[in-house]
Amino acid sequence: MNKLLARTLIAAALVVGTSFTATAAMAADAAAAAAPTDEQLAASVKAALDADATLKAFNLVVTSKKAEVTIDGTVDHGEQMAQAGQIAEKVPGVKYVINNINPKD
Template structure:
């Protein structure tokens, strides 16, 4: 009976360690919580860019990974590139902005 309890304790401990590491983020993967947070940031940045009348019709794609926002796509002027980057930086939760917008 004592041996069975020790084995059960070992299995429970192993299960707890495995599940806690299963949700941790790594350099190349996000945890589920980080994924949700980044989705919220992406949505907020897209909304902020869309609400800017000078950028509303531009082809701007927004992606977020570990609080870094990446802007890509095409705009009509260098001012639009700068404006989109500025708007993205002002959104709460954005750690940094990688502005890859191109002027067409």
């Protein structure tokens, strides 16, 4: 292989490698920018709980710290407690749910 062809191939490989690295970094930046804040996450979980017909009557308090969501409050039945946890887990961005809801039964 002649020297010119070898240099061209090396240069092309470097450009492709740099391009891939830049693209990966840009994707990581975009993902970080798209992640909701804890306040936004808590509001999204609260909205999801309030949208549920069986849970909207209860005053459930939602907080979030580092995408770990905590739900506090009281409901009538254990099934409602479990349902609230399941709804919270499905909200995009939630990593973990601490379900501190107390059922009356």
